Amino acid sequence: MLPKQFRLKRCSLFSKTMASGKTLCNTPYFLVLALPRIFTSSVPTRFGFIVSKKVSNKAVKRNKVKRRLREMVRNNIIPREWPQLNSYITIIFIARRGILEASYNQIQTALMKCLETT
Numbered sequence: 001m002l003p004k005q006f007r008l009k010r011c012s013l014f015s016k017t018m019a020s021g022k023t024l025c026n027t028p029y030f031l032v033l034a035l036p037r038i039f040t041s042s043v044p045t046r047f048g049f050i051v052s053k054k055v056s057n058k059a060v061k062r063n064k065v066k067r068r069l070r071e072m073v074r075n076n077i078i079p080r081e082w083p084q085l086n087s088y089i090t091i092i093f094i095a096r097r098g099i100l101e102a103s104y105n106q107i108q109t110a111l112m113k114c115l116e117t118t
Helices: 011-020 059-077 104-117
Strands: 022-026 030-036 046-050 088-095
Touching: 011 030, 011 046, 011 088, 022 104, 030 104, 046 059, 059 088, 059 104
Parallel strands: 046 088
Antiparallel strands: 022 030, 030 088
């Protein structure tokens, strides 16, 4: 489970990131939007996940996608210090339709490529 300090929960922060966020990467499985830090602060980067009904009408499948993405963030992003990610206050992953057919390893590879290019 993603630690509480790294979770993005407020609707207003989701809306703000969606409106004025910068696209970090675009893969067939997900889109990553980020809101840059204006001031330096000790608040850690927070992560949000959006899986719409366009991906699947079934809540079970949407929740599975969110759990997979959270686990990838917890295992690959949080333990390692990614200096390029520390310049963002919020990062949102928006799932795409292709994510349901992809395996865990395919999605993880796309995430790592995404992080290396930012």
